[in-house]
Amino acid sequence: MIPDNGPVYLDNHATTRVDPDVVESMLPWFTDNYGNAGSGTHAMGVEARDAVEAARQQVAQAVGATPREIIFTSGATESINLAMVGAVSRQLITQCIVPKTEHAAVLDVADQLERQGLSVCRLPVATKESKAPGALDLDNLDAMVCSGPTLVSIMFANNEIGFVHPISDIADIVHAHESLLHVDCAQAIGNCSLDVTALGADLASFSAHKCHGPKGVGALYVRRQQRNVRIDPQVFGGGQERGIRSGTLNVPGIVGMGRACELAGEKLDAATKQMAALRTKLWNLLLEYIPDIQLNGPPIESGLRLPNNLNIRVPGIDGATLLAELSRTGVAASSGSACSSEQPRPSHVLRALGLSEEEARQSIRFGVSRMTSSEEIEAAAERLKGAVESLGHV
Numbered sequence: 310m311i312p313d314n315g316p317v318y319l320d321n322h323a324t325t326r327v328d329p330d331v332v333e334s335m336l337p338w339f340t341d342n343y344g345n346a347g348s349g350t351h352a353m354g355v356e357a358r359d360a361v362e363a364a365r366q367q368v369a370q371a372v373g374a375t376p377r378e379i380i381f382t383s384g385a386t387e388s389i390n391l392a393m394v395g396a397v398s399r400q401l402i403t404q405c406i407v408p409k410t411e412h413a414a415v416l417d418v419a420d421q422l423e424r425q426g427l428s429v430c431r432l433p434v435a436t437k438e439s440k441a442p443g444a445l446d447l448d449n450l451d452a453m454v455c456s457g458p459t460l461v462s463i464m465f466a467n468n469e470i471g472f473v474h475p476i477s478d479i480a481d482i483v484h485a486h487e488s489l490l491h492v493d494c495a496q497a498i499g500n501c502s503l504d505v506t507a508l509g510a511d512l513a514s515f516s517a518h519k520c521h522g523p524k525g526v527g528a529l530y531v532r533r534q535q536r537n538v539r540i541d542p543q544v545f546g547g548g549q550e551r552g553i554r555s556g557t558l559n560v561p562g563i564v565g566m567g568r569a570c571e572l573a574g575e576k577l578d579a580a581t582k583q584m585a586a587l588r589t590k591l592w593n594l595l596l597e598y599i600p601d602i603q604l605n606g607p608p609i610e611s612g613l614r615l616p617n618n619l620n621i622r623v624p625g626i627d628g629a630t631l632l633a634e635l636s637r638t639g640v641a642a643s644s645g646s647a648c649s650s651e652q653p654r655p656s657h658v659l660r661a662l663g664l665s666e667e668e669a670r671q672s673i674r675f676g677v678s679r680m681t682s683s684e685e686i687e688a689a690a691e692r693l694k695g696a697v698e699s700l701g702h703v
């Protein structure tokens with residue numbers, strides 16, 4: 310039983326609860342062994358290095374890579390910056406292509422590359438009237454990539470509407486033109502099965518805190534099988550991570566990321582089924598309670614959407630007001646990307662789907678996790694109904 314106004318956390322695209330097993334795996338690396346993984350002259354340093362290598366193996370296994378293809382970073386934002394800026398600086402690249410619905414961590418890097426003289430193309434996506442809102446037109450992508458060596462950066466799955474892109478089809482197009490593909494996989498681990506080698510990614514970015522790991526740690530995959538992808542470092546110093554990312558390694562964070570990835574793999578099948586069932590239950594309850602509610606993004610059961618994602622709007626009700634009312638009753642949800650939720654601008658993702666500014670402002674996003682319960686879903690649906698009624702919706 311959830312007490313009245315007890316917390317119901319449904320903002321799992323923004324971040325997830327750290328799994329208690331992950332916390333436990335991290336603790337000794339703060340207290341008993343706080344050695345520097347770069348200190349090869351004593352046992353504490355060597356053990357820390359071994360722990361980092363064990364975590365590298367766990368992360369590699371979870372994403373379908375080999376350990377030597379994994380570089381530890383401070384999170385997906387840093388990985389994306391390193392991948393995109395590092396690739397453009399190292400390789401012969403004349404243009405960068407990004408869908409308009411990417412996360413700010415990609416769009417802002419593309420803007421910066423453009424200011425530095427690179428040609429940048431921002432691709433539109435299918436609109437809300439289509440069967441697959443959020444999808445890219447792959448013929449259009451093909452036509453754009455063919456104009457020169459290109460860096461294409463595309464997310465595995467969208468953090469607002471959950472749209473899952475056909476990465477291996479995109480990789481085929483990109484590679485046919487001898488270009489490079491970076492995939493932002495921040496929302497993928499634990500929510501989808503993931504094999505970056507099979508998908509054909511050249512570079513891929515990951516974040517621990519989206520899959521029940523700690524904040525401030527992530528990884529970059531740099532392909533070395535079949536293709537030896539090269540990037541220039543962006544942070545210089547002690548030469549850690551084979552010189553690609555200098556800086557003393559965050560041993561507890563890296564150990565936590567390794568364990569989080571391992572758990573995500575072990576629990577994947579059960580978790581994705583459970584999350585999809587809870588997400589669909591929430592949608593069905595909301596449809597029953599608020600008949601004119603609208604779904605944003607791909608259809609619920611289309612297979613085009615992350616199993617944990619729901620994005621809705623209630624016509625006539627402002628999303629920020631609704632979120633404040635929900636928050637008062639203990640429900641955590643959001644208007645979209647956590648990184649930009651302080652900004653009053655309506656979601657660029659929803660605008661790209663063709664929603665009006667008003668419709669985009671009405672929209673709110675829910676994200677369940679493998680730790681969400683059925684009772685929480687029922688409580689959230691009832692509280693949303695109450696919030697909508699208290700705001701005068703009939």
Ligand SMILES: Cc1ncc(COP(=O)(O)O)c(C=O)c1O
Nearest residue numbers: 384385386412414468493495516
């Ligand atoms: C799709 C996507 N890319 C990148 C990021 C940034 O990840 P991090 O918080 O690890 O820097 C996020 C986080 O919201 C995300 O959802």
